[in-house]
Amino acid sequence: MIQLKNEPSSSPYLMLAIETSCDETSVAVVRNGREVLSNIVSSQIETHRKFGGVVPEIASRKHVESITVIIEEAIAEAAISLEEIDVIAVTQGPGLVGALLVGVVAAKSLALALDIPLIGTHHIAGHIYANHLVGDIEYPSLALVVSGGHTEIVLLESEGNFRIIGRTRDDAVGEAYDKVARALQFPYPGGPYVDRLAQSAEDEVVLPRAWLEPDSFDFSFSGLKSAVLSEINRSRMKGESPDFSALARGFQQSVIDVVTSKTMRAAKELGAKQVLLCGGVAANQGLRERLTTMCTEAGLPLLIPPHSLCTDNAAMIAAAADLKWRHKQFSSLDFKAEPVFSLEEWSVGK
Ligand code: KG4
Ligand code: ZN
Numbered sequence: 080m081i082q083l084k085n086e087p088s089s090s091p092y093l094m095l096a097i098e099t100s101c102d103e104t105s106v107a108v109v110r111n112g113r114e115v116l117s118n119i120v121s122s123q124i125e126t127h128r129k130f131g132g133v134v135p136e137i138a139s140r141k142h143v144e145s146i147t148v149i150i151e152e153a154i155a156e157a158a159i160s161l162e163e164i165d166v167i168a169v170t171q172g173p174g175l176v177g178a179l180l181v182g183v184v185a186a187k188s189l190a191l192a193l194d195i196p197l198i199g200t201h202h203i204a205g206h207i208y209a210n211h212l213v214g215d216i217e218y219p220s221l222a223l224v225v226s227g228g229h230t231e232i233v234l235l236e237s238e239g240n241f242r243i244i245g246r247t248r249d250d251a252v253g254e255a256y257d258k259v260a261r262a263l264q265f266p267y268p269g270g271p272y273v274d275r276l277a278q279s280a281e282d283e284v285v286l287p288r289a290w291l292e293p294d295s296f297d298f299s300f301s302g303l304k305s306a307v308l309s310e311i312n313r314s315r316m317k318g319e320s321p322d323f324s325a326l327a328r329g330f331q332q333s334v335i336d337v338v339t340s341k342t343m344r345a346a347k348e349l350g351a352k353q354v355l356l357c358g359g360v361a362a363n364q365g366l367r368e369r370l371t372t373m374c375t376e377a378g379l380p381l382l383i384p385p386h387s388l389c390t391d392n393a394a395m396i397a398a399a400a401d402l403k404w405r406h407k408q409f410s411s412l413d414f415k416a417e418p419v420f421s422l423e424e425w426s427v428g429k
Contacts, residue, residue, distance in 0.1 A: 099182030100174025112401025168400030171199030172420030226358030227253035245296025
């Protein structure tokens with residue numbers, strides 16, 4: 080049993096959070112769940128780029144190499160001492176198991192050595208609650224989660240209670256962006272390149288929209304990705320060079336039409352008071368603009384984190400772990416990293 084250093088309540092507290100679920104080693108120090116004192120992110124992108132995607136074994140080794148240094152940096156930048164930390168949070172899942180393990184072992188060691196509580200945290204709850212670092216969340220709230228590994232519409236009926244009402248049936252949006260980017264000869268991860276090319280395009284190759292069943296909030300992006308690839312092949316067979324910018328625009332328009340329409344329909348049908356956008360693809364300029372316009376027209380407040388809080392970072396993990404801290408829900412020292420991890424089960428009401 081872990082002895083609590085001070086009772087979790089509304090009294091001030093300092094949390095150190097660790098995120099190592101994929102290819103970013105990140106450590107943050109956050110006061111009272113919302114005030115970010117430091118948020119150090121060390122990206123491994125340059126290492127993985129030459130392989131065209133994240134290599135799990137390499138990701139784990141890189142996390143091992145950098146975790147201690149990043150913890151020290153986060154503490155130094157926050158201008159505190161390790162002994163002042165009240166609680167440790169860490170991404171428990173979902174993610175790459177070897178990568179998650181590095182963060183989990185570091186977090187457990189710190190919690191044990193400092194004799195403070197530990198909170199195993201859901202990565203997607205982190206993406207959603209990144210919004211709590213930029214504004215107040217009103218419930219019921221509807222979150223559109225768009226990242227490299229996940230595409231979900233999540234209803235938050237109350238604080239910390241998650242209900243997934245739609246999800247991708249194949250590729251995640253970010254994954255589709257990265258595959259299309261590769262076909263357009265951009266380096267990994269190609270989402271931002273496709274975004275920029277789409278924004279500057281003068282023409283558009285109109286591509287299909289995967290609406291699925293009329294009442295469904297689910298998504299499918301693999302057909303759209305294949306449509307881009309076959310357009311490229313068709314042009315080459317005719318001896319023409321494919322119009323990459325018109326294709327990028329067509330792809331982006333199709334993605335944005337579908338994800339924003341479904342989100343707005345869900346918000347209306349489920350009586351949401353607010354919309355939250357999050358995940359790495361929330362950095363997409365076209366998506367941010369369209370959702371902003373649609374929410375303004377519908378009179379719905381919208382929160383979108385700044386770019387640095389959209390992609391993987393540890394401050395968002397602290398923002399989600401704050402829910403558990405306030406409900407006094409801690410993890411035992413023998414909890415396991417969970418590569419597949421249910422968001423709904425992680426709800427504070429469970
Ligand atoms: O959330 P994240 O950092 O990692 C996961 O948890 O997956 O998301 C990374 C994904 C990558 O697929 C990347 O290409 C995509 O987010 N991304 C973008 C943009 N910026 C990052 N996709 C489209 N447009 C962007 N501007
Ligand atoms: Zn993520």
